[in-house]
Amino acid sequence: MKVEPRTLPGFMELLPSKQIQFNVMVDKIRKSYEKFGFLPLDTPIIEMSDVLLAKAGGETEKQIYRFNKGENDLALRFDLTVPLAKYVCEYYNDLTFPFKRYQIGKVYRGERPQKGRYREFYQCDIDIIGDENLSIINDAEMPAVIYSTIKELGFDNFTIKINNRKILNGFFEELLLKNESIEIMRIIDKLDKIGENKVIECLEDLGIESDKISKIMSFIKINGSVDEMLAELEKLKITNELFNQGLSELSEVINYVKLVIPESYFKIDLTIARGLDYYTGTVYETFLNDYRELGSICSGGRYDNLADFYTDKKLPGVGISIGLTRLFSKLSEMNLIQEEKKSISKVLVVSMSEKLDTALKVCSIFRDNNINSDVYLENKKIKAKFKYADKLQIPYVAVIGEEEEKNETVSLKNMETGEQQELTIEEAIKILTE
Amino acid sequence: MKVEPRTLPGFMELLPSKQIQFNVMVDKIRKSYEKFGFLPLDTPIIEMSDVLLAKAGGETEKQIYRFNKGENDLALRFDLTVPLAKYVCEYYNDLTFPFKRYQIGKVYRGERPQKGRYREFYQCDIDIIGDENLSIINDAEMPAVIYSTIKELGFDNFTIKINNRKILNGFFEELLLKNESIEIMRIIDKLDKIGENKVIECLEDLGIESDKISKIMSFIKINGSVDEMLAELEKLKITNELFNQGLSELSEVINYVKLVIPESYFKIDLTIARGLDYYTGTVYETFLNDYRELGSICSGGRYDNLADFYTDKKLPGVGISIGLTRLFSKLSEMNLIQEEKKSISKVLVVSMSEKLDTALKVCSIFRDNNINSDVYLENKKIKAKFKYADKLQIPYVAVIGEEEEKNETVSLKNMETGEQQELTIEEAIKILTE
Numbered sequence: 025m026k027v028e029p030r031t032l033p034g035f036m037e038l039l040p041s042k043q044i045q046f047n048v049m050v051d052k053i054r055k056s057y058e059k060f061g062f063l064p065l066d067t068p069i070i071e072m073s074d075v076l077l078a079k080a081g082g083e084t085e086k087q088i089y090r091f092n093k094g095e096n097d098l099a100l101r102f103d104l105t106v107p108l109a110k111y112v113c114e115y116y117n118d119l120t121f122p123f124k125r126y127q128i129g130k131v132y133r134g135e136r137p138q139k140g141r142y143r144e145f146y147q148c149d150i151d152i153i154g155d156e157n158l159s160i161i162n163d164a165e166m167p168a169v170i171y172s173t174i175k176e177l178g179f180d181n182f183t184i185k186i187n188n189r190k191i192l193n194g195f196f197e198e199l200l201l202k203n204e205s206i207e208i209m210r211i212i213d214k215l216d217k218i219g220e221n222k223v224i225e226c227l228e229d230l231g232i233e234s235d236k237i238s239k240i241m242s243f244i245k246i247n248g249s250v251d252e253m254l255a256e257l258e259k260l261k262i263t264n265e266l267f268n269q270g271l272s273e274l275s276e277v278i279n280y281v282k283l284v285i286p287e288s289y290f291k292i293d294l295t296i297a298r299g300l301d302y303y304t305g306t307v308y309e310t311f312l313n314d315y316r317e318l319g320s321i322c323s324g325g326r327y328d329n330l331a332d333f334y335t336d337k338k339l340p341g342v343g344i345s346i347g348l349t350r351l352f353s354k355l356s357e358m359n360l361i362q363e364e365k366k367s368i369s370k371v372l373v374v375s376m377s378e379k380l381d382t383a384l385k386v387c388s389i390f391r392d393n394n395i396n397s398d399v400y401l402e403n404k405k406i407k408a409k410f411k412y413a414d415k416l417q418i419p420y421v422a423v424i425g426e427e428e429e430k431n432e433t434v435s436l437k438n439m440e441t442g443e444q445q446e447l448t449i450e451e452a453i454k455i456l457t458e
Numbered sequence: 459m460k461v462e463p464r465t466l467p468g469f470m471e472l473l474p475s476k477q478i479q480f481n482v483m484v485d486k487i488r489k490s491y492e493k494f495g496f497l498p499l500d501t502p503i504i505e506m507s508d509v510l511l512a513k514a515g516g517e518t519e520k521q522i523y524r525f526n527k528g529e530n531d532l533a534l535r536f537d538l539t540v541p542l543a544k545y546v547c548e549y550y551n552d553l554t555f556p557f558k559r560y561q562i563g564k565v566y567r568g569e570r571p572q573k574g575r576y577r578e579f580y581q582c583d584i585d586i587i588g589d590e591n592l593s594i595i596n597d598a599e600m601p602a603v604i605y606s607t608i609k610e611l612g613f614d615n616f617t618i619k620i621n622n623r624k625i626l627n628g629f630f631e632e633l634l635l636k637n638e639s640i641e642i643m644r645i646i647d648k649l650d651k652i653g654e655n656k657v658i659e660c661l662e663d664l665g666i667e668s669d670k671i672s673k674i675m676s677f678i679k680i681n682g683s684v685d686e687m688l689a690e691l692e693k694l695k696i697t698n699e700l701f702n703q704g705l706s707e708l709s710e711v712i713n714y715v716k717l718v719i720p721e722s723y724f725k726i727d728l729t730i731a732r733g734l735d736y737y738t739g740t741v742y743e744t745f746l747n748d749y750r751e752l753g754s755i756c757s758g759g760r761y762d763n764l765a766d767f768y769t770d771k772k773l774p775g776v777g778i779s780i781g782l783t784r785l786f787s788k789l790s791e792m793n794l795i796q797e798e799k800k801s802i803s804k805v806l807v808v809s810m811s812e813k814l815d816t817a818l819k820v821c822s823i824f825r826d827n828n829i830n831s832d833v834y835l836e837n838k839k840i841k842a843k844f845k846y847a848d849k850l851q852i853p854y855v856a857v858i859g860e861e862e863e864k865n866e867t868v869s870l871k872n873m874e875t876g877e878q879q880e881l882t883i884e885e886a887i888k889i890l891t892e
Contacts, residue, residue, distance in 0.1 A: 029765070037502060039553075064478060066471075067471055068578050094568070284819065368498070384595070403593060
């Protein structure tokens with residue numbers, strides 16, 4: 025009786041050519057995060073349930089993979105933020121603050137399987153954690169990292185949308201809608217998806233008076249360049265303290281962002297609120313302008329307290345996250361993946377005959393020269409050997425026949441152009457390392 | 459009520475400076491595996507229990523993390539070989555054979571926690587899988603990869619021990635000890651650990667007659683260069699077919715290995731058997747000669763059938779594995795980790811004053827030049843800024859004071875030598891990219 029080999033729904037598993045592309049994206053994100061000085065972190069996938077769920081609740085808790093092993097109540101991490109909070113508290117005395125870390129790893133959510141939803145997916149996070157305080161200027165570093173990372177991934181037409189939740193909360197307080205503010209934020213956050221009329225309808229359903237709805241609508245429709253918008257917000261002459269604190273933070277962040285990324289790549293958007301209550305100040309979302317249907321591909325924000333469920337220490341932070349599995353799967357579907365790297369090997373060494381010692385030796389010399397090289401060792405017809413290179417999209421085949429053996433050369437075939445030339449090993453190495 | 463932040467025993471979690479070293483090792487292993495043309499693979503950590511446990515049993519099954527989610531009986535992978543078997547069968551029609559893949563990932567075994575044992579650990583595997591057949595020459599590629607990888611990790615004094623289980627099985631058949639052969643292999647495999655007398659004792663306990671024990675002992679003590687040993691084995695004039703098949707395979711493998719790695723790095727060792735029944739031909743173990751107490755740091759072998767529990771297709775293969783978490787932890791304990799990379803950032807930009815715009819700009823220019831750069835943004839005394847660089851072992855600090863601001867320069871301090879010089883941004887970039 026054989027068992028049927030199968031993979032669970034909601035778990036991404038790629039063919040090698042796709043895996044190469046996925047890894048290129050991971051490498052680029054990692055490179056970009058490291059360029060900004062973030063330190064690597066790798067935490068366990070399994071944690072004690074009480075540690076992992078110290079703050080969670082509702083939907084998150086239902087989705088969690090939780091189980092007992094021996095006497096331990098365990099769970100799989102569902103994001104990289106709770107493990108970071110745990111880590112910072114656990115190793116507080118050994119860390120240097122501000123603590124800048126990146127983590128790229130898999131997280132688990134047992135969602136109902138549906139298209140585009142994953143139960144195992146990669147998150148690529150960066151966070152800067154302060155000890156008691158964290159300068160607002162750190163909030164200006166995030167758009168800089170986003171800019172560098174999305175550029176690195178090969179996109180040029182994108183917008184980083186920036187807002188500050190204190191402005192929203194302050195504005196709603198001013199309208200005496202403090203209690204409704206979370207609900208209102210959830211609604212206006214959807215403006216882009218559901219349109220203006222639907223937003224008004226939802227606000228009406230919430231029982232908000234029509235003059236206030238008008239004020240909210242004209243507020244979130246404030247538009248223009250960052251300077252124009254900051255001026256417009258000043259002009260409202262709102263006295264609410266929270267509002268003005270948010271406005272001053274936003275101005276400062278924008279001024280520093282201007283120094284490091286071109287103004288065409290970011291704007292203020294007063295509808296950006298982020299779903300999570302977690303965020304307390306600056307918030308970010310990033311959109312590919314030609315593919316708005318992807319939603320935000322990189323989001324995050326500022327929070328007052330990373331770990332109040334573990335510690336009395338105040339640990340403010342700011343961070344962003346890329347949900348890479350979903351992003352890759354969507355980009356792949358839309359044929360938007362940069363195909364700059366199609367194969368691992370640069371060259372396949374093949375022998376015309378059954379004799380393989382020269383082929384092995386030549387391949388070994390290529391490898392010693394840091395050229396990723398494969399050698400075909402099976403006893404097959406020459407056609408099969410070329411087919412292998414073709415299927416793996418290996419750009420060059422180095423053929424060794426009687427002539428080449430005698431001349432101590434290889435015939436190097438460019439698989440794209442079909443061009444083939446007899447070369448010394450040194451000449452071949454030169455072409456292969458170009 | 460605060461929850462105590464803590465990590466499960468048996469789960470490795472590193473401080474950033476150690477994590478940097480760990481990642482250097484992962485990167486080197488990956489680079490080496492890719493140099494040999496192995497394709498990347500990433501499979502889910504969670505699989506259906508029936509799929510994962512199709513072949514397992516005994517100890518493995520007891521150690522497994524297994525749980526239900528909804529109606530699914532799930533388990534965490536305990537190695538990377540079963541997922542490979544699943545993958546090859548599941549995507550058989552889309553793969554190109556011989557299928558060469560590497561996988562570097564975490565696996566899970568709920569062992570009793572003890573020093574040096576991990577419940578979550580990285581395995582770094584490569585395998586070459588044939589469709590129906592796989593040339594024996596592939597077995598010669600493995601020592602070449604091991605050689606390249608261990609060298610890359612910074613070790614020079616190591617020995618790759620090679621054997622062929624057919625030689626052992628054939629020899630025991632010849633002695634009419636076929637039924638005892640697995641047990642005998644387990645015992646002689648321990649020669650190095652328990653010594654000759656203890657091996658003899660164990661063989662006696664197994665009920666083996668003393669003349670046969672003598673023959674076994676003189677057999678496994680055959681020693682010398684690879685050529686001498688092959689000659690000695692020939693001289694035994696054993697007629698057993700399996701023995702001679704093994705000897706011919708071993709000769710061929712050794713001849714090809716000689717072509718690609720220096721003879722001082724490998725030898726034949728007739729006591730190497732590998733615990734797993736899984737292996738059917740060539741087997742490998744690798745020892746650091748100065749640190750024998752580490753045990754084998756890279757092992758593997760040839761198997762006739764990757765996936766007979768999933769398919770009737772014959773899928774022979776050969777592979778090796780590095781247990782990286784254990785290896786790293788041991789090397790770290792023994793202070794044997796190469797400390798070539800101590801920090802992520804090459805430079806920390808600091809401002810002498812509270813004014814940060816020039817610091818941000820300079821840092822941004824460094825980053826645009828692909829220099830990993832950090833910038834200190836907190837409002838602290840200059841001493842605290844240098845302390846941050848010091849603790850993170852960042853090699854350079856670029857100081858911007860009034861003078862530098864005016865001259866459009868930075869004062870670049872080499873943190874190791876203490877040397878400091880005022881440089882233009884271009885000059886600083888030159889030094890930082892050296």
